[in-house]
Amino acid sequence: MIKLKYTGLISLLVFVILLFQGCEKELDQHPKLQTLDFIAISPTKVKVKGNIVSVGDFDVSDYGFVYGVNPNVDITSGTRVSLGKDVSEGEINQEIGNITVSNSYYYNTLYIRMYLTNKNGTAYGQVLSVQLPSISTSSLYPNSGKVGDLITINGNFYTSNKDEVTVTFNNVKATVTETTPSKIIVQVPSGVNGTYDVQVAVTIGSQKITTSSYFAMKPYITDFNPKSGPVGTVVTFTGHNISTSYYSNYKAMFGQTESYLYGSNYPYYTSAQTSIPLNVGQSELPVSVIIDGVTTNFPDKFIVTPPVIEAISTTKGLYGSLVTLTCSNLPSNSQVNNNAIKIGDNPVSLYSINGNQLSFYIPTTIEEGEQSVSLTVGPHTVYAPQKLTVKQHTVSGFSPSSGGIGKEVTISGEFVPNQWYNVYFGSYTASSVSSSSGSLKVVVPYAAQEGDVKVSVEYGDKKITAPGTFKILAPAITSFSPTSGVPGTVVTISGVGFYPSNYSYYTTVKFGTVATEVISANESTIKVVVPSNVNPGAMKITVASNGQTIVSPSNFTVTN
Known part of the structure; x- marks a missing residue:
């Protein structure tokens, strides 16, 4: 019984000793690491020295150094520099480049330590720090x-x-x-x-x-486009950092003619523009730009292409006629000179520009006859495919051959439709617009004196006199009917030379001294009403027509 007791005690003692030794062996299996030295070489490069005192008994999955801006840097918060998993005990010297920290702000202090990872977790050496140099x-x-x-x-x-x-x-x-x-x-x-x-x-x-x-x-212009076109063509210069603000002083030279660059800063200051000046003197233009006094010459030239007159609206025209040239390859409207067109050697004023059409009136300064029509744009002068025959107006006659003031007269001849003309009856002038190319209607002017006069048509500085004479008739009363009547009676006055208007400004009628209403009036007849406030009796009828006053040769009798 005693023997069995001692045997149990011995077994228990052996078990305790073995258990203590097993625990001591398990503690010895953990890795031991040291971070020995840390030196900054540059803002992106450091040298670090570590020591693996003990690897431990477990398989290593990774080891190396970890750095960051956190004093408690570890593999979850810092940047790892892995040296693999094949590890041996001893010192390790490592140079680390491309140092970066995952933070938007720069920290001058960098922290580092050695690490080793096995299946039980990660062991670390002590943390060292260094001040990175500031650039x-x-x-x-x-x-x-x-x-x-x-x-x-x-x-x-x-x-x-x-x-x-x-x-x-x-x-x-x-x-x-x-x-x-x-x-x-x-x-x-x-x-x-x-x-x-x-x-x-x-x-x-x-x-x-x-x-x-x-x-x-500095602006740097590399090219320009297009390389050809008429004067007025917008040329775009491309390059880098081309400012177009008000204080920029960029000039383009086309031959000897300068043009300032302009344009928007989009996209990204890469272009500026100008246009080919109207006054360039040649068709092949060397191109250069002057920026801050420095000239850059381009290898390509700009070729100025000429305009083309494809058609002329008429080959015959009177003075004052509107002529239209249909063209192609024209510059923009602002680039056509007002005196770009010539008839013969005489410049004419440009009337209008409508797309590809240029219009002008034939001035009276041009000689009659066949003339060439030319257009000068930039260095080019081109001609219409047909010549223009310039003609004087003609006046062949007029109808009727007599009439009073206000009488409409039709003048026959050659005219420009819808053109204003001055028409002279002797020395008295009337103005009128021609209704067609063959006739001109005009009225005998106010205050013209009776008698035979010449009829002339004037346009510009040209005056043409019609054959024959026109008789200006003075107003006269030949009769009236009825010769008597009560107030309200309509009376017809017959005669010649009346002004054909019932407006009181031109025609007034009196029975004695009492004025009455004019119902109607033409050159030979005036209809009036006997006034209600006139006294009964015999009296003269007085007509004032266009400033002239006439009295009836006989009396009109007002009855009750």
Whole structure:
């Protein structure tokens, strides 16, 4: 019984010892790591030294270093630099480049530690920190340039690796051609939206700084289009950073003729426009632009194409006739000179431009006869396919051959329809518009004196006299009917030379001294009413027609 008791105690003691040894062995299996040293080489590169004291007894799935801006950096919050899973105990020296931190703000302090991951979790070494060097810029030279120019940015950059450096001009990435710790050389990029206030920024790693001064983008024009067209053609110059603000002084030269550039800044300052001036002196124009006193010549010339007169509306025309030229390849309306058209050697004023049609009136200064019609636009003078025969107006006669003031007279001859003419009856003038090409209707003018006169038609400085004479008749009363009547009786007065209007301004009638109403009037008859307020008795009838007063040779008797 005692023996069995001692045997149980011994077994229990052995079990406790084995259990204690098993626990001690399990603690020894955890990895032990040290982060020994941490040095900043540049804003994007560091050196770190670690030590794996013990790997532990479990399979390693990953190990390396983890860095970040958080003092408690770990593999979930920081950036891992994995060295794989094949690990051995001992010191590790590692250079880490392209340092970036996932934060929109730059933190000057960077934290790092060593890590090792196995199936039980992740073990870490202690956290070390380092101050990353701050980049800076001191100057930008030159501070202006065009696309493709090389620009030097001086400062402290702590790297000679151009792949670590990003330079932007108004957020447009530039090509870095050279980098040293103290300077960066970049090529001015295309597509920069701006001219005089371009911001240049340098980014290395998580650090971004801008230069203290703005960069001025010089305009750079590379081409123009179209390469041909009539004067007035709008030419577009394309390139980079072309400002069209009021203080820009850009000129285009077409041969020896200058034209200022204008236009919108859209899209992205890449174009400006001008038009081919009307006064260019040749058809093949060398093209250049002058920007800030610097001339750029283009290899291509602009070819000025001539206009073409395809048709003329008439080959015969009187003075004052409207002639229309139908053309092609015309410039815009504002680019056709007022005196661009000539009849023979005489310039004529342009009346209208309607699309491809130019119209003008034949002036009286042109000689009669067959004349060429030409159009001069820019360096080109072209001619109508047919010549124009200029003719004088003719007056062959008139009808009737006599009449009083206000009488309508038809003059026969050759006229321009719907044209105003002055017609002379002796020295008295009337104006009229021709109703057709063969006749002109006019009335004998007011205040013309009775008698035989010549009839002449005037247009401009040309006056043509009709054959024969016209007899101007003075108004006269030959009779009236009835010869008596009560008030209200309608009386017809017969005669010659009456003004054909019943308006009181032209014709008035009195019975004795009492005026009455004119019902109607023509050149030979006036109808009136015996006034109601006239006293009974015999009296004269007085007619005032167009300023002349006549009295009836016999009396009219008013009865009760």
